[in-house]
Amino acid sequence: MTPSRGGLLAKTDKGYYTVYNRATKLPEGGFVKSFAGGYNVAKGVGRMLRQAGGVEYELTYKKVKNLNLRLAADGHVAVSAPRRVPLAEIDAFVSSRAGWIDRARARRTPLPEPPGDEVCRAVFAPWLEKYAPLFGGMPQVRLKTLRSMWGCCRPAKREITLNRRLAAAPAAAVEYVILHEYLHLIYPDHGPAFHAALDAMMPDNRARRALLRGGADWKNPDSVVE
Ligand SMILES: [Zn+2]
Numbered sequence: 001m002t003p004s005r006g007g008l009l010a011k012t013d014k015g016y017y018t019v020y021n022r023a024t025k026l027p028e029g030g031f032v033k034s035f036a037g038g039y040n041v042a043k044g045v046g047r048m049l050r051q052a053g054g055v056e057y058e059l060t061y062k063k064v065k066n067l068n069l070r071l072a073a074d075g076h077v078a079v080s081a082p083r084r085v086p087l088a089e090i091d092a093f094v095s096s097r098a099g100w101i102d103r104a105r106a107r108r109t110p111l112p113e114p115p116g117d118e119v120c121r122a123v124f125a126p127w128l129e130k131y132a133p134l135f136g137g138m139p140q141v142r143l144k145t146l147r148s149m150w151g152c153c154r155p156a157k158r159e160i161t162l163n164r165r166l167a168a169a170p171a172a173a174v175e176y177v178i179l180h181e182y183l184h185l186i187y188p189d190h191g192p193a194f195h196a197a198l199d200a201m202m203p204d205n206r207a208r209r210a211l212l213r214g215g216a217d218w219k220n221p222d223s224v225v226e
Contacts, residue, residue: 053095114164123167127178135182150177153184176208
């Protein structure tokens with residue numbers, strides 16, 4: 001980047017653009033962001049804001065070997081690329097990571113307060129009682145507020161832990177998680193025997209599990225059932 005009249009010149013793979021102290025639109029649709037605090041003048045590094053696949057990202061050309069994409073602490077997407085990689089290829093790369101970016105952002109979004117213990121116990125009780133006779137009686141049930149798991153099971157202690165956030169999910173999904181954890185009292189892993197028993201007792205378990213995926217508040221955390 002070299003000083004020019006009224007701004008600086010930034011080099012991208014489409015040529016040089018004058019950069020002012022604000023985002024400057026590029027002919028091919030991207031933006032060159034303000035140079036303040038951003039450019040490595042000595043190496044002539046260009047930095048621009050672009051969009052691909054619904055994702056806005058900040059592209060920096062620099063001396064790196066591979067395309068790199070990261071989610072910065074403030075939530076913006078930062079991509080660094082070797083000079084030789086064309087913009088279209090970088091856009092395609094960012095597009096292909098759109099799902100990952102959404103999930104990574106969701107994990108960082110503060111989750112709403114879960115229902116209180118009394119509500120949780122009331123929501124879970126009917127399903128816990130329904131299956132207790134089939135699994136040797138009522139296990140110890142603990143409630144936790146978890147970010148990445150709906151429930152887990154410690155067969156040796158006959159203990160099932162349920163995420164308080166599950167109490168806000170549809171009843172069909174609640175029942176699925178509770179049966180899933182009950183089955184772990186017998187089958188500790190997710191092997192064929194576990195799935196055979198689950199399919200036999202709850203033929204629509206996949207559809208119920210699918211209710212736990214997606215973006216609405218109660219759908220966080222991810223559909224991990226341990
Ligand atoms: Zn499991």
